[in-house]
Amino acid sequence: MQRMVEQIRYPRLFVYVLIAITMCGYDAMATMRHISRGVASEGNPLMGSLIDVNAVTFFSVKMSMTALCLALCYAYSNLRAGRAGIKFAVIAYSILCCYHMAIAVLV
Numbered sequence: 149m150q151r152m153v154e155q156i157r158y159p160r161l162f163v164y165v166l167i168a169i170t171m172c173g174y175d176a177m178a179t180m181r182h183i184s185r186g187v188a189s190e191g192n193p194l195m196g197s198l199i200d201v202n203a204v205t206f207f208s209v210k211m212s213m214t215a216l217c218l219a220l221c222y223a224y225s226n227l228r229a230g231r232a233g234i235k236f237a238v239i240a241y242s243i244l245c246c247y248h249m250a251i252a253v254l255v
Contacts, residue, residue, distance in 0.1 A: 157226075162222065165218045168241050169211070169218060171245050180199065218233075221237070
């Protein structure tokens with residue numbers, strides 16, 4: 149148990165990472181829902197082509213890329229750039245989640 153505590157150097161940033169990954173999952177699910185309803189389209193061409201191939205592939209790639217990037221930022225969270233990357237992800241996904249909720253309410 150001691151080793152696990154040593155690995156979580158910055159508990160608050162670790163929680164931010166978990167929140168960002170959760171919001172990424174919501175973003176992916178909401179995007180697929182909005183596309184299936186015909187109300188929105190994927191803004192990223194790479195991810196748009198993955199949605200056309202398979203929804204599971206889209207979700208897996210999106211979650212993997214986000215988790216990998218956030219893990220990298222957390223590994224370097226002793227640097228200002230690592231902390232800024234995590235905070236940027238939380239802010240960006242917060243805005244995206246509000247956008248998805250607004251679409252769900254208005255449409």
